[in-house]
Amino acid sequence: MSDHQTEIFDATSAKGWRDTPAGMAHWLGTGPANRTCRECKFFEWSGRYASKGGYHTTGELKPAKCQKFKLLMRQWGPPIKHNLLACKHFEEAGSAPSAVTR
Numbered sequence: 001m002s003d004h005q006t007e008i009f010d011a012t013s014a015k016g017w018r019d020t021p022a023g024m025a026h027w028l029g030t031g032p033a034n035r036t037c038r039e040c041k042f043f044e045w046s047g048r049y050a051s052k053g054g055y056h057t058t059g060e061l062k063p064a065k066c067q068k069f070k071l072l073m074r075q076w077g078p079p080i081k082h083n084l085l086a087c088k089h090f091e092e093a094g095s096a097p098s099a100v101t102r
């Protein structure tokens with residue numbers, strides 16, 4: 001690898017580059033291992049969950065926007081799922097919401 005090549009060509013992060021949804025602040029999975037956007041202080045959690053009990057109603061935490069994306073891009077991106085593997089900008093949230101409503 002030459003000096004000017006960036007991390008997106010690294011085999012360990014290439015999958016993240018291909019699979020990263022719009023709205024994430026950086027490539028999927030480039031943050032701490034096994035951490036998700038739900039646990040990040042930049043995940044703009046609104047307190048909303050999908051309803052529970054019927055078809056496609058899992059009670060799962062709804063997608064939310066990433067504040068870090070807004071800081072970097074100067075505009076909001078589309079909402080991202082809570083269970084995406086964290087990016088390199090991950091910072092621990094003081095209190096993360098649960099993944100599923102009780």
Ligand code: SF4
Nearest residue numbers: 025037040066068087
């Ligand atoms: S880990 Fe945090 S900064 Fe990175 S995309 Fe997810 S919410 Fe945004």
